Amino acid sequence: MGGVTGEGRVGCGHGRQAKRARVEADELLVLVAGGDQKAFEDLYGLVSAPVYGLVRRIVRDPAQSEEVAQEVLLELWRSAGRFDPRRGSALSWVLTLAHRRAVDRVRSARAAGEREQREALRAGEPAFDQVAEEVEAGLEREWVRRCLERLTALQRQSVTLAYYDGYTYREVAERLRLPLGTVKTRMRDGLTRLRECLGGAA
Numbered sequence: 211m212g213g214v215t216g217e218g219r220v221g222c223g224h225g226r227q228a229k230r231a232r233v234e235a236d237e238l239l240v241l242v243a244g245g246d247q248k249a250f251e252d253l254y255g256l257v258s259a260p261v262y263g264l265v266r267r268i269v270r271d272p273a274q275s276e277e278v279a280q281e282v283l284l285e286l287w288r289s290a291g292r293f294d295p296r297r298g299s300a301l302s303w304v305l306t307l308a309h310r311r312a313v314d315r316v317r318s319a320r321a322a323g324e325r326e327q328r329e330a331l332r333a334g335e336p337a338f339d340q341v342a343e344e345v346e347a348g349l350e351r352e353w354v355r356r357c358l359e360r361l362t363a364l365q366r367q368s369v370t371l372a373y374y375d376g377y378t379y380r381e382v383a384e385r386l387r388l389p390l391g392t393v394k395t396r397m398r399d400g401l402t403r404l405r406e407c408l409g410g411a412a
C-alpha cells in the first residue's frame with residue numbers, strides 16, 4: 211500500500227512539474243513578445259532541448275540539426291508576438307516552428323542536390339567517377355522504390371510520411387486517422403521488411 215501511494219505521489223509531482231513548465235513557457239513567451247531578453251534566456255533554457263530533439267529526428271545530421279535549432283530559436287525571438295495562448299501551449303507552438311523549419315531544410319537540401327546534378331550535366335560530360343556514382347545512386351533509388359512496393363499500402367504510407375516527409379509518428383497517425391499504436395506497429399513491420407529487402411541488394 212505504502213509503495214503504491216509513494217509512486218502516486220511521484221507521478222502527481224511529475225505531472226505538476228510538467229504543467230508548471232508549460233505555464234512558465236506560456237508566460238515567458240508573452241514577455242519575450244514584449245522584448246524581454248531575460249525572459250528569452252529563460253525560455254531558451256526550457257525549449258532548446260526539445261527543439262533540438264525534434265529537429266535531429268527529421269534532419270538527422272548533427273551539425274545541420276544544431277544549425278536549424280538555432281534558426282528556430284532566433285525565429286522565436288523575432289516572431290514571439292504571433293503566439294496566441296488561446297490556441298495552444300507555447301511549447302506546442304515552438305515545436306511547430308521547429309518541425310516546419312526542419313522539413314524545409316530537408317526539402318531544400320534535396321532540391322539543391324538535384325539542381326547541382328542538373329547543372330553538372332549541362333556543363334559538359336561528367337568524369338567517369340561521377341557517372342559511376344550517379345549510376346550507383348540511381349540503382350539504389352530504384353532498389354528502394356522496388357522494396358517499398360513490396361510493403362503493404364499502410365506500411366508504405368507510414369514509412370514514406372515519417373522518413374521522407376519528416377512527420378512524427380503521432381502526426382502520421384493523425385494524417386492516416388489511425389491509432390498511434392497501430393502506426394508504430396505497421397512502421398516497425400514495414401522497416402523490418404524494407405531492411406530485409408535492401409539487404410538483398412548488397
